[in-house]
Amino acid sequence: MRRSEFDRAVSDEFGPRGGALIADLVLSALGDRTAVEALAAGVPPREVWLALCAETDVPPERRYGAGRLEPKRR
Structure with a gap:
């Protein structure tokens, strides 16, 4: 996971309160x-x-792959 993916995952999961x-x-x-x-x-x-x-009880199914962009379609 890159830092940008971390930031995206936090934003996606926690919304405006993520920061x-x-x-x-x-x-x-x-x-x-x-x-x-x-x-x-x-x-x-x-x-x-x-x-x-x-720590915040995020379900396991939302932990893995979070923050990744969808692959570009050709």
């Missing part, structure tokens, strides 16, 4: 850091995404 969520919610799975802090410290976006999903 506040990643800035304010402390994730114990990431060493008691927020998602923003974890990303700044070099934690891979996919790891941050999965920790965020676990």
Whole structure:
């Protein structure tokens, strides 16, 4: 997962509150850091995404593949 895919997944899942969520919610799975802090410290976006999903009870079927663009059709 790229950072742009992380941002898209957060927006798709949490809508307008996504920005506040990643800035304010402390994730114990990431060493008691927020998602923003974890990303700044070099934690891979996919790891941050999965920790965020676990903390906010996002169903497993919405965790994987989130944030990816649909393939271009030829």
